[in-house]
Amino acid sequence: MPKFPSKEWAEKFCEELNKSETYRNSARGWIWPILFKVKDLPKELKSQFSSGSPGFLVDLNNGTCRGVKWFDDSSKADAPFVLTATFDDWLNVIQGKINPVSAIVRRKLALEKGSVSSIMRYPVAALEMVRAAQRVGLK
Amino acid sequence: MTEISIPRRIFYDEPVESVLQQLINILNIKKMVIVTDKVIRGMDFFRKITDAVSSTSYQVFDDVEPEPPIDIGDKVAKVIKQVGADVVIAVGGGSVIDSAKAGVVKSLRPDLDVEDIAPFNPIGMEFRRPIIIAIPTTSGTGSDASYAMVLTKDENKRKIKIDVANSELVPYIVILDPKIPAGMPKTLTIGTALDAMTHAIESFVSTNSNPFTDALSLKVVEGVLRYLPIVLKDPSNLEARANLHIAATMAGMAFSNSGLGLAHALGHPLGAMLGLHHGTAVGLLLPYVIDFNYNDSRAKEKYDYIKDFLELTLKLEKKEKLSEHIRLFYSKIDFPQRLRGMEIEKNKFDKVKKFVAEEALHDPTLAFNPRIPTPEELESLLESIY
Numbered sequence: 001m002p003k004f005p006s007k008e009w010a011e012k013f014c015e016e017l018n019k020s021e022t023y024r025n026s027a028r029g030w031i032w033p034i035l036f037k038v039k040d041l042p043k044e045l046k047s048q049f050s051s052g053s054p055g056f057l058v059d060l061n062n063g064t065c066r067g068v069k070w071f072d073d074s075s076k077a078d079a080p081f082v083l084t085a086t087f088d089d090w091l092n093v094i095q096g097k098i099n100p101v102s103a104i105v106r107r108k109l110a111l112e113k114g115s116v117s118s119i120m121r122y123p124v125a126a127l128e129m130v131r132a133a134q135r136v137g138l139k
Numbered sequence: 140m141t142e143i144s145i146p147r148r149i150f151y152d153e154p155v156e157s158v159l160q161q162l163i164n165i166l167n168i169k170k171m172v173i174v175t176d177k178v179i180r181g182m183d184f185f186r187k188i189t190d191a192v193s194s195t196s197y198q199v200f201d202d203v204e205p206e207p208p209i210d211i212g213d214k215v216a217k218v219i220k221q222v223g224a225d226v227v228i229a230v231g232g233g234s235v236i237d238s239a240k241a242g243v244v245k246s247l248r249p250d251l252d253v254e255d256i257a258p259f260n261p262i263g264m265e266f267r268r269p270i271i272i273a274i275p276t277t278s279g280t281g282s283d284a285s286y287a288m289v290l291t292k293d294e295n296k297r298k299i300k301i302d303v304a305n306s307e308l309v310p311y312i313v314i315l316d317p318k319i320p321a322g323m324p325k326t327l328t329i330g331t332a333l334d335a336m337t338h339a340i341e342s343f344v345s346t347n348s349n350p351f352t353d354a355l356s357l358k359v360v361e362g363v364l365r366y367l368p369i370v371l372k373d374p375s376n377l378e379a380r381a382n383l384h385i386a387a388t389m390a391g392m393a394f395s396n397s398g399l400g401l402a403h404a405l406g407h408p409l410g411a412m413l414g415l416h417h418g419t420a421v422g423l424l425l426p427y428v429i430d431f432n433y434n435d436s437r438a439k440e441k442y443d444y445i446k447d448f449l450e451l452t453l454k455l456e457k458k459e460k461l462s463e464h465i466r467l468f469y470s471k472i473d474f475p476q477r478l479r480g481m482e483i484e485k486n487k488f489d490k491v492k493k494f495v496a497e498e499a500l501h502d503p504t505l506a507f508n509p510r511i512p513t514p515e516e517l518e519s520l521l522e523s524i525y
């Protein structure tokens with residue numbers, strides 16, 4: 001199982017999305033890549049990423065994932081939708097402790113770029129993304 | 140940051156004209172714009188409102204139509220600037236109140252595209268005039284208490300909803316005068332009350348609910364079940380009307396901070412396709428949605444909480460499920476429990492069913508429903524309501 005966050009984890013996540021029929025159907029119409037940024041890393045990861053904030057871009061288009069890009073320093077990356085959260089808050093979302101859309105309106109996941117109302121129109125896809133992340137697993 | 144936003148001051152126990160006269164003195168209001176529509180402008184209570192503010196210099200903007208377009212903000216803003224208004228009074232339902240909100244935004248921020256309003260970016264309305272005073276004329280939508288704003292835009296010959304939210308959009312003052320909705324016909328009284336009840340129940344079980352919204356929601360459900368039958372029996376009972384009017388605003392305070400659920404996600408396209416009143420559509424769906432969500436253990440716990448609360452406060456006979464109380468209540472007020480009771484033909488319904496299910500899956504109100512349905516589950520739920 002790849003560890004979170006890493007390039008391998010992001011690639012596996014993309015694969016899981018492509019395997020999901022629910023995702024394919026519910027994300028039809030969503031054509032924007034999303035950049036996921038992770039901050040406040042735990043000690044053991046801090047030494048690995050001097051930037052303090054790695055991230056990955058998931059190229060989403062009409063129910064498919066067309067690929068991922070990994071960034072050791074996510075401040076150098078950009079996308080139409082940018083979501084930032086602490087390592088712990090990402091874990092809470094991925095483990096299903098908080099609904100992803102709730103996490104956005106409560107600012108646990110900070111939407112740095114992109115519109116909340118667009119995300120609100122894809123509630124099924126948002127939950128399926130969490131399920132796909134759960135299938136990748138956490139180490 | 141986690142917060143709730145509600146109006147600063149709510150007046151509820153005095154005629155609107157006397158509240159306005161006092162506010163003009165207290166807030167030193169000199170110039171105002173009254174936003175409304177042409178129907179409301181012709182009503183008796185509207186004249187009382189203009190009489191009450193006659194010591195100020197005011198102008199009436201009555202060009203609001205249902206589902207206002209996005210450029211309504213510029214039109215209202217133009218009048219606000221002409222008058223140099225300190226206050227914008229919105230007298231009406233959701234469309235009027237949202238038009239007033241858009242006007243104030245554009246008057247203070249002409250550079251800002253209304254579509255770009257985001258929940259967490261300051262607009263710059265706080266601590267600035269004009270402030271908004273909302274005077275709701277029906278007891279249902281709750282937009283007087285909410286920080287959302289819904290406008291429309293034409294795109295490829297289709298009308299698209301633009302809904303944005305920001306805590307600065309909450310009206311500063313709300314005035315609740317039960318004499319205003321007292322003129323509503325029976326069907327509208329029922330529709331708006333069921334809308335408020337559905338707001339409250341969906342808010343309570345929303346995955347985004349919180350202690351503030353929970354407390355408000357419980358009192359709303361109790362209020363609708365207690366006072367709607369009284370109003371239907373005696374439409375002139377102002378005390379019961381006042382309680383329904385308050386309940387609608389409390390429901391707005393709750394759901395705008397917690398979100399709604401599947402009855403609204405389905406009710407929006409169903410109402411639009413079949414020409415049903417919004418409150419009738421969501422009210423009809425509510426017991427079916429409760430039964431559907433009951434499979435979710437957290438939702439079941441919360442529905443049971445409402446059920447126990449109602450049995451205690453209204454001294455109801457104990458039942459297994461909340462939906463049974465709702466169904467009994469519907470028979471008590473003669474509200475149809477199935478679509479076939481509403482003069483909708485079966486083949487007309489069959490034609491729109493699939494579309495309604497698809498639209499519901501992309502309705503923003505679905506995001507916080509306790510159980511996310513599959514398209515097949517939605518179609519079978521819809522099948523059962525006919």
Ligand SMILES: [Fe+2]
Nearest residue numbers: 334338417421
């Ligand atoms: Fe509603």
